[in-house]
Each structure stands twice: as structure tokens, then as C-alpha cells.
Amino acid sequence: MRKVVMDMVYELAKKDPRIFFIGSDLGTEVLKNFKQEMPGRFLMEGISEQHLIGMAAGLAAEGKVVYLNTIATFLTRRCFEQIVLDLCLHKTNVRLISSGGGIVYAPLGPTHLAIEDIAILRVIPNMTILAPADAEEMRRLMPATVDYPGPIYIRLGKGGDPIVAPNVPFEIGKGYVIREGADALIVTTGVTLKVALDAADQLVKENVNVSILHLPTIKPLDTKTILDSVAKVSSIVVVEEHTVLGGLGSAVAEVLMEANFSTPKKFKMIGIPDVFPEGYGSQASMMEKYGITAKNVVETVKKLNQ
């Protein structure tokens, strides 16, 4: 996914002279072609994230479209105020490409785990949050980011993630119904789409047919598609690679609570609990540890439907 996002920055920049790229201190091979062919628009600026965001905002205010890449936690935790004021308040066209969204950097420990990035950003007016499921969805998503107004956060997966999102045109703000079944609804975003699909496959074998709603845009949230999808089921499970506080699960819950359904719905969020994840291992092993797995989704759906 990371390779594709960089390839796309290069392709888009070749066509659009407004596009700048800013990195902090990235790998030496990153966007070599961009640097060679468009040197004035390629900036590798050092480990000074707060400054990078302000500088990007200044460039964007002058009419540029700035793609800025570094590690997710450094962007969202360290630069929260710069994001609020210099990007969101001023509605600047800066695109934050966040490496290692979620628990991609499991072996690197808590400083690198972006388990609350969505929660942090979701509450800021004018922010747009995207979390594609795979590299191909990223390829379809990127052109939509060029002219979309205001700042955008683009959450990157680990890379090499299985290609699972349907090959349909990408629209920012749109949810995608990927499967339709009346027994439950699984709502997901980013790479946990794969978890949802695997769970759905297993459930089919047990004659449980679930719908899957994939929300690669977490903000603005496609509330209409959520409500349409929810109308057909009585059980809803949200699965995400994020703390259960404030992320997609909370966003969906907000919509559901205000819908005031006449018949009750059952609801469960699957994600990282309210703890600093302990231990290391891999993204997969940490997802296993916290139940962000097809197996747990299957069990959760069945339990809700009892």
C-alpha cells in the first residue's frame, strides 16, 4: 500500500504542477523519481513534524496541494494542534499520508502504535479521514484526493495486504456494501475488511448470511448507507484496527443511537480495548491477541444472534 501511495503521488504530481511532496526523514529510495524529475516540489525536511505541518499549510494556502508523509503517531500525537489550527481551521489542502496506521508497527512498541489516530482526528471540523483496505483501493482513492477541499488523513496499512476491496470507482464519503445478508451487519474500515470477509465466509458455512459495509471514508461518514444497511438487520458488529474508544465503532454508534429504532438492535465493537497494547510480535499476532480476527467476529455475531 505504501509503494502504491508513493507511486500515485508521483503520477499525480507529473500531471498537476500544484502537487508538492514533503517527507520528514524517510527511506533513501522514497520517490527518487519525483526528486529527480520535479526537484523543486520534493522536500525532505527532517524530523521536525510540527514545522512540517505549518510549512505544508503555508504552501497549501498559496494554492499548492501538499502530500506529507511520516509515521502515523508522530503526525497525530505530536502535531495535534498544528493539525487542528493550521490544517483544519484554515481548511488547507494538505494530505497526511500516515505510515503504520493501527498496529502495523507492533514490533516497535507503544511509541509507534497508532491505535487512536482516528479518534483524535475525527473530532476536528473540516477533517477528512480515509482508510483503504488494500493497495488497489489506494490506487483508486488517490486521484480523488487532489481536488477534495480541506485536509485529508490517509491511513496506510502494512503493505502486502490482500486485495479484497471491490473494484468500483472510489468516492470520498461513500460507504460500500460488499455483501448482503439478513442475519447481521459487519461494519469495517481499512485492512479489517479482510477480517470481515473471512468471518462472513465462515458464517455462510453455518447458514448465517451477513452484510458487510466497508467504510474507507470514516469522515465524512456515510450515514445514509449505514442506516440503510442497518435497517435490514438486528445485529451489528463493528470491527476495526483501533481502540474501541472514539473510532469507527463510536462513529457508527453515534448514528445508531440517534436513529431511535422502533425495534431494538444489538451492537458490539471489536477493536483494541482501552489499554496500551503490551508485547511486540507482529500486526497479525497483536490482532489475534485482541480478538480482531475472523474467529472472534464469527463468535460475536453468533452470540448477538442467540
Added chain:
Amino acid sequence: MKLDQRSRQLREQMIRVMEKGKRGHLPSAFSMTEVLRILYDEVLRYNPADPVWKERDRFILSKGHGCIALYVLLAEKGFFPQDELWRFCKSDGLLGGHPERHIPGVEWGTGSLGHGLPVGVGFALNAKYEKATHRVFVLVGDGESNEGSIWEAALSASKHKLDNLVVIVDYNKQMTYGTTFEVQDLEPLTDKWKSFGFGVREVDGHDLHGLRSVFSQVPFAPGKPSVIICHTVKGKGVKFIERNFAWHHKSSVGEEEMKLLYEGVNNNA
């Protein structure tokens, strides 16, 4: 040093803004009045009829709490009607306690410190890239210079040889709690900026001739960003608020104090 009539009148207007809004960072505004006056009277290129004129010089008041001084000058130059001054901090007013970008003539919304210089570096870098001739001026406070982002931006400005960028430090040596020497000493400040690759000049920030002269010399070295360290007095112009820590920010000023403020300015002739 006595103030001339224009400096006194500008301060009188600021007192009036504070009287109407019933609050404000008056001493911070007084501290940089001469700097802003010279900038807006003689240095900056701008067009009040077209505040976003492409060739304008960009000015960012990074120490946004001193905005009363900026508002008085912007109103005087015709960016917005004078009447807006008298609705300072009102619920339906244009002008609040910190500058925002919806105000004609305000280049960047500030208030939280340490944001203006990184944004200014972005402006200056863009001008370089576009081979545009406009310049970028960023006024920062001395307390603000405690922020790491100021120095991150300084490194970057130097790396990109932004000789179209001028940083102005309002060095009144007073913070809210106490002096900069007590709270967080910046000295040796000139050496710091020099070591960050800036061309540096120091000037008495209330001396009109000195300010004119120093602004006419930027950039101080080709290929280097400039910094002007302005030695100023917080509250300059009214004796009883000069260097008076009780006056950093006021949200209630009695009638008697208002009278003393007006008298104080006029006694400074």
C-alpha cells in the same frame, strides 16, 4: 524616548478598542506599535481594496495576542471599517482577542504560539518556487521563542536560503510570570539566530529612524533569512503599565484606570 503624535494616537485608538471590548493584551500591543507602524506605513506592499492581491507582502503576527495594534492599523489603512474596532470581542464582531484569517488583511490565524514561523516558511518557500518578488514578514514574541517549532522553522528557513523571509522578534523581555531572564532565558539571542544561519540586526524597537534603516537593509546577507531583534518595552507609552506584570492581559479595567491610560499616553508627548 518620547513618542511622536502618530505613535500616541495609535495607542489612544488601542486604548479605545480595549475600553469598548473590556479586555485585551494592551502592553503586548504597545510593545510593537512602532514596528507595526513602520511596517504598514513604509515597508509592506499591500492593497486594502484587494487584501489577497497576489503580489502583496505576507505579514504574519505570530504573537497573535498583540492583535489590537494590528487591528488599529488595518482599520486605518481601510481593510475594514473603523466601526469594527468598537465591537472588539463582541459576539457579532469581526475582531476577536486573537487574529483570524476571515479578517481582511490578516494573513494567518494565530493565538497559540509557535505557529506563525512554520507557516511563514511555507509562504516564503512558495514565493521562491514561483520566482515571485513579494516578501514574508513574521513577528514573533520573545516568550513565543521558547517554542521548539520556532527553531525547527529557523533550521528550515536557513536550509532553503529564504532571503525573502524576515523574522521580527519583539524582545520586550517580559513574559506573563516574570522576565524572560527568570522564566526562560533566550540569551545569547543574537548568537542563537546567527548560528541558525540568519542575518541578524538589533534595533531599538521604538526608534523610528533605527527601524526604517534596518528594514531598508533586508536581506542582510544574500541567500540568508533575516531576523530583526527589536529591543522593546512592554507597555511602552504609558508609564504605569510599562514593565508592569499585572497588566499582561486585562479583562476588567475600571473607569479611573481608563482615564489614567489616556492621560498616560498624552503625557508622553
